[in-house]
Amino acid sequence: MTNPNTLMNSSLLAIAASINSPVEARLFAEYGAVFATTAAAPPAIIFDSADQVEEFQSSLSLGRAVFGDHEIQLQAVALRALSAAASEIADRGGSLTARAADAGGRTYTDTVRLWTRNVTRGLEHWESLDQITPERAQSIRELVAVEQIAPILEVEEKEQLFFGTFFDRSILYSVAAPGASQHLSMLAFDVAEYLDCEVDRVLARYGWYRTVPNDLPHFTYLGHDLGALPGIGLRRIEGKHGERVYDFWTPNIDRLLDSSERPQVIPVSSL
Numbered sequence: 379m380t381n382p383n384t385l386m387n388s389s390l391l392a393i394a395a396s397i398n399s400p401v402e403a404r405l406f407a408e409y410g411a412v413f414a415t416t417a418a419a420p421p422a423i424i425f426d427s428a429d430q431v432e433e434f435q436s437s438l439s440l441g442r443a444v445f446g447d448h449e450i451q452l453q454a455v456a457l458r459a460l461s462a463a464a465s466e467i468a469d470r471g472g473s474l475t476a477r478a479a480d481a482g483g484r485t486y487t488d489t490v491r492l493w494t495r496n497v498t499r500g501l502e503h504w505e506s507l508d509q510i511t512p513e514r515a516q517s518i519r520e521l522v523a524v525e526q527i528a529p530i531l532e533v534e535e536k537e538q539l540f541f542g543t544f545f546d547r548s549i550l551y552s553v554a555a556p557g558a559s560q561h562l563s564m565l566a567f568d569v570a571e572y573l574d575c576e577v578d579r580v581l582a583r584y585g586w587y588r589t590v591p592n593d594l595p596h597f598t599y600l601g602h603d604l605g606a607l608p609g610i611g612l613r614r615i616e617g618k619h620g621e622r623v624y625d626f627w628t629p630n631i632d633r634l635l636d637s638s639e640r641p642q643v644i645p646v647s648s649l
Contacts, residue, residue, distance in 0.1 A: 385609070385610070386609070386610055386611045386633075386634070387413070387414040387610040387611050389413045389414065389415075389419045390410070390413045390414045390610065390611045390612075390629065390634065391611065391634060393406065393410065393413045393419075393422075393423060394406065394410070394611075394629065394631070394634040394635050395635065396423075397423070397635075399528075400528075401424075401527055401528050401531060402423045402424065404531060404550075405423050405424060405527075405555055405558045406423050406629060406631075407628065407629060407631060408550055408554075408558075408590065408591070408628075409423075409554065409558055409559070409560055409589070409590060410423070410628070410629040411587075411589035411598060411600065411612055411627050411628055411629060412560045412563055412565055412566075412589065412598055412600075413629075414600055414602070414607075414610050414611060414612055414629075415563075415565055415598070415599060415600050415601055416455070416585070416600070416601030416602060417453045417455050417456055417565055417599060417601060418437070418438055418453060418563075419563065420434060420562065420563045421434060423558060424524065424527075424555065424557040424558050425486060425557035425558075425562060426524060426557060427486065427524075427557075428485070428486040428487060430486075430557075431485065431486040431557070431562050432485075432486070434562075434563075435483070435562075435564065438453050438454075438564060439453065439454040439455075440452065440453060440454060440457075440483070440564060441453075441454040441457040441458070442457075443457055443460075443461055445460075445464060445474065445475045445476040445481070445567075446473070446475025446476050446570060447475070447476070448475075448476040448478065448479045448481060450476050450481055450482025450483065450567065451482050451483040451564065452482050452483055452564045452565065452567065452599070453563075453564045453565055453599070455599075455601065456564070456565050456567075456586075456599035456601075459584040459585050459586065459599060459601070460474075460567060460581075460584070460586065460599070462584055463580050463581050463583070463584040463586065466580050466583075467576070467577060467580050470576065470580075472571070472574065472576060472577065473570075473571060474569065474571060474577060474580075474581075475569075475570045475571065476567070476568065476569075476570060477568040477569060477570045477572075477595050478568065480561070480568075481567055481568040481569075481570075482561070482564070482566070482567055482568075483561055483562075483564040484559060484561035484562060485562075486556070486557065486562065488561070489553075489554060489555075489556045489557065489558075489559045489561070489562060490523045490556045492553040492554075493523055493526070493549075493553050493554070493555065493556045494523060495553070496541050496542070496543070496549050496552055496553050497518070497519075497523075497526055497530060497541060497549070498519075499541075500530075500539075500540070500541030500545065500549065501515040501518060501519065503545055504539050504545075509537070509539055510533075510539065518530070523556040523557075524555075524556050524557050526556075527555045527556070530549060531548070531549075531550075534548050534549065547592075551592045551593075560589070560590070560596075560598055565598055565599045566596060566597070566598050566599075567586070567596075567597050567599075568595040568596055568597075569581075569595050569596075569597055570595070572594045572595040573594075573622075575622075578624075581597055582604050585599055585600055585601040585602060585603075586598065586599050586600070587600055587604075587607070587625075587627050588624060588625060588626045588627065589626060589627050589628060590626065591615060591617055591626045591628065592617060594619060594624060600627070607627050608630070611629060611630050611633060611634050612627045612628065612629060612630055613627070613628060613629070613630040613633075614626070614627055615627075615628055
């Protein structure tokens, strides 16, 4: 893994400099830590199609392993680190297992399915309350999934009509935007034992960290030592859930780009 004196990550800088829309800015703020990985980073903030995802995934060195009841697929370097962490935790009498069958790598179709579920439920909910007209709802339904991202986020921001699971938070707190999930890069793993503090500490020693605010089970392989993360362009933010405070590592936007060069980011609700 890298040392604490590492300069800012070149992939993270390049992607940050390429942002050209409020949607890309928002998604980079939410999921962009993955571009700091020492493994193979995705080529763009949003994959536009299943073909683009398949082309990227086919270029990777991948591996499979069983964690608990589920076999998962990840980039080989990430899988080796995860397996080493699981072995260490097992030696201590604990366990590190997959939260579900899709806890590791996913396909583009997987992310579209999850997104569509929430969009469909949200449109039905807000239509039933006369907050969205049937005509407007239908116009959103007729868009392909990746084209729904901007209007859904705009509705949430301007009208406070949320598409999260309980309709009280952004859809991005429930599902990733289609084509933007870190699982598509084969570098994310959803941990069943995510409430175990020891699991957090061991995973960090092997380069795995929480990087998506409010998604407690979700860990991302960055491959860097903990002390190196601020230096490569990430920042630590805290989120309190229950009685415990959790750390999340996200792009340090202010450090990566001067504010005058950035598109306006659609605000993210406080943790």
